[in-house]
Amino acid sequence: MPQKIEYITKMEHQLEKLNLKMTELATEAQAAKEEAREAYKEKVAKLRQQSKVTIAKLEELKTANEDSWTTMVTDMEKMHDSFTHSFFSLFQIPTTSWSEAAAEKKPQTEHSAAVKKS
Numbered sequence: 001m002p003q004k005i006e007y008i009t010k011m012e013h014q015l016e017k018l019n020l021k022m023t024e025l026a027t028e029a030q031a032a033k034e035e036a037r038e039a040y041k042e043k044v045a046k047l048r049q050q051s052k053v054t055i056a057k058l059e060e061l062k063t064a065n066e067d068s069w070t071t072m073v074t075d076m077e078k079m080h081d082s083f084t085h086s087f088f089s090l091f092q093i094p095t096t097s098w099s100e101a102a103a104e105k106k107p108q109t110e111h112s113a114a115v116k117k118s
Contacts, residue, residue, distance in 0.1 A: 004069060011058050011080060015051065018087055022047050043090045050086055054079045 022044055029040030057072075057079050064072045 008062055015055060019051055047087055050083050054083045
């Protein structure tokens, strides 16, 4: 059963990261113009629904017996992949790791300073 616990913990962590990112995107939507804000709201609503379905599946997985575990893991992987793909494609985010994505962000001040010198 250690494999089951590790897998469930991994899935919970990944879903938590995606849900946090959705919250960040919703916050960004508040600062966007009205038209962009509505598009963000629609996308976030779809993702939140997909997240709820995936979380429900994870809850089922937690109580799975040995006989159904393998089948349920396969189903969970499909749902997780679908949710992750929807998340990244809706917001056109490259599918790099979270740490790589954070490292790639550069402050705009570097670019602004270079433009002002020209």
